[in-house]
Amino acid sequence: MQSKTNNGGWSPYLAGxxxxxxxxxxxxxxxxxxxxxxxxxxxxxxxxAAGFIEQMFVAEHVATNEYFVKTRVVVxxxxxxxxxxFLGALISSVSDRSFRLEAVPPTWQKRFGPSTVKxxxxxxxxxxxxxxxxxxxxxxxxxxxxxxxMQLSVSAFVSLVMFFSIGVVVAAFVYKRRS
Amino acid sequence: MGIExxxxxxxxxxxxxxxxxxxxxxxxxxxxxxxxxxxxxxxFMLSAIMxxxxxxxxxxxxxxxxxxxxxxxxxxxxxxxxxxGAGWAVMGFCPGTSVGAxxxxxxxxxxxxxxxxxxxxxxxxxxPFFVSTVYTWKDFGGIGLPETLAYSPWIIVxxxxxxxIAMFLFFEKKGL
Numbered sequence: 001m002q003s004k005t006n007n008g009g010w011s012p013y014l015a016g017x018x019x020x021x022x023x024x025x026x027x028x029x030x031x032x033x034x035x036x037x038x039x040x041x042x043x044x045x046x047x048x049a050a051g052f053i054e055q056m057f058v059a060e061h062v063a064t065n066e067y068f069v070k071t072r073v074v075v076x077x078x079x080x081x082x083x084x085x086f087l088g089a090l091i092s093s094v095s096d097r098s099f100r101l102e103a104v105p106p107t108w109q110k111r112f113g114p115s116t117v118k119x120x121x122x123x124x125x126x127x128x129x130x131x132x133x134x135x136x137x138x139x140x141x142x143x144x145x146x147x148x149x150m151q152l153s154v155s156a157f158v159s160l161v162m163f164f165s166i167g168v169v170v171a172a173f174v175y176k177r178r179s
Numbered sequence: 180m181g182i183e184x185x186x187x188x189x190x191x192x193x194x195x196x197x198x199x200x201x202x203x204x205x206x207x208x209x210x211x212x213x214x215x216x217x218x219x220x221x222x223f224m225l226s227a228i229m230x231x232x233x234x235x236x237x238x239x240x241x242x243x244x245x246x247x248x249x250x251x252x253x254x255x256x257x258x259x260x261x262x263x264g265a266g267w268a269v270m271g272f273c274p275g276t277s278v279g280a281x282x283x284x285x286x287x288x289x290x291x292x293x294x295x296x297x298x299x300x301x302x303x304x305x306x307p308f309f310v311s312t313v314y315t316w317k318d319f320g321g322i323g324l325p326e327t328l329a330y331s332p333w334i335i336v337x338x339x340x341x342x343x344i345a346m347f348l349f350f351e352k353k354g355l
Binding site: 005007009010012013014015016017018019020021022023024026027028029030031033034037039040042043045046047049050051053054065066067068075076077078079080081082083084085086087088089090091092093096098099100101102103104105106107108116119120121122123124125126127128129130131132133134135136137138139140141142143144145146148149150151152153154155156157158159161162163164165166167168169170171172174175176 | 180182183184185186187188189190191192193194195196197198199200201202203204205206207210211213214215219220222223224225226227228229230231232234235236238239243244245246247248249250251252255256257258259260261262263264265266267268269270271272273274275277278279280281282283284285286287288290291292293294295296297298299300301302303304305306307309313319321322323324325327332335336347
């Protein structure tokens with residue numbers, strides 16, 4: 001096993017193991033400092049972001065919608081965690097010069113061509129479907145995949161099997177040229 | 180910002196830093212895994228789980244932290260999981276990595292983020308309907324594998340480590 005990869009990154013085993021340590025430290029720190037064991041996750045933050053945007057136009061609707069009331073539209077620990085992911089990736093990529101402006105990724109371009117609009121529509125449409133699914137399943141690859149698996153939650157095992165098996169089938173259908 | 184927000188921000192910066200160093204934020208890595216061509220994200224995630232599960236189960240065993248299992252509600256887990264998988268394959272990001280991908284300049288992730296915010300808004304509208312339908316099928320509540328199988332968590336952790344190490348050896352052998 002090499003500690004560096006040919007794209008200048010760290011070994012995924014090393015970076016992953018360090019993330020495992022961070023996850024443990026984070027649960028400990030939130031328990032001590034916030035009084036409640038809080039686990040890494042990301043998708044609930046998108047509900048809060050939607051709530052903040054809707055508040056600008058239809059504030060009374062957000063105040064009465066059952067799901068927004070249940071989720072609470074506030075800037076909480078996870079909201080700042082997700083903000084931090086952006087900053088951490090920015091710091092890492094600028095400092096090791098792997099920051100690249102990319103509008104269309106290579107795998108997408110090979111199948112659908114260089115159109116930025118097509119890629120934007122794919123990302124947007126895929127995002128809608130994925131987030132409806134993540135909120136229904138009550139987690140994403142962070143909440144279920146990392147935090148749930150680390151706790152040996154039954155829901156995490158079943159969710160991950162669904163995420164990957166359906167993802168593999170849809171990816172094969174979408175990206176492989178039918179010849 | 181209070182202590183809760185600062186703690187979240189600092190943890191997130193470290194999280195994003197490691198995701199970027201592991202090179203798992205990229206569309207090609209995510210879709211590469213789903214096309215079974217590049218197992219980088221599996222290596223990263225499974226390594227994190229292997230290490231994290233030992234620490235978290237130990238701290239929970241000592242009563243220092245409490246576990247918080249998400250409900251094993253059959254309808255939403257199966258249907259929601261399938262919808263997530265389908266959307267993920269086209270989007271090429273997951274909720275956490277989309278934000279990180281923006282941080283490393285892959286700005287098409289912005290459309291994924293906007294789509295996910297729209298999806299969250301849509302879900303908030305559909306929630307009452309789902310609660311009266313798919314959520315009612317069969318809910319086992321928040322359950323863990325150890326009590327479900329009646330095995331010690333440490334036996335399950337040991338089996339998990341053995342299986343995952345075998346997978347890693349397979350990936351390396353095949354150059355995935």
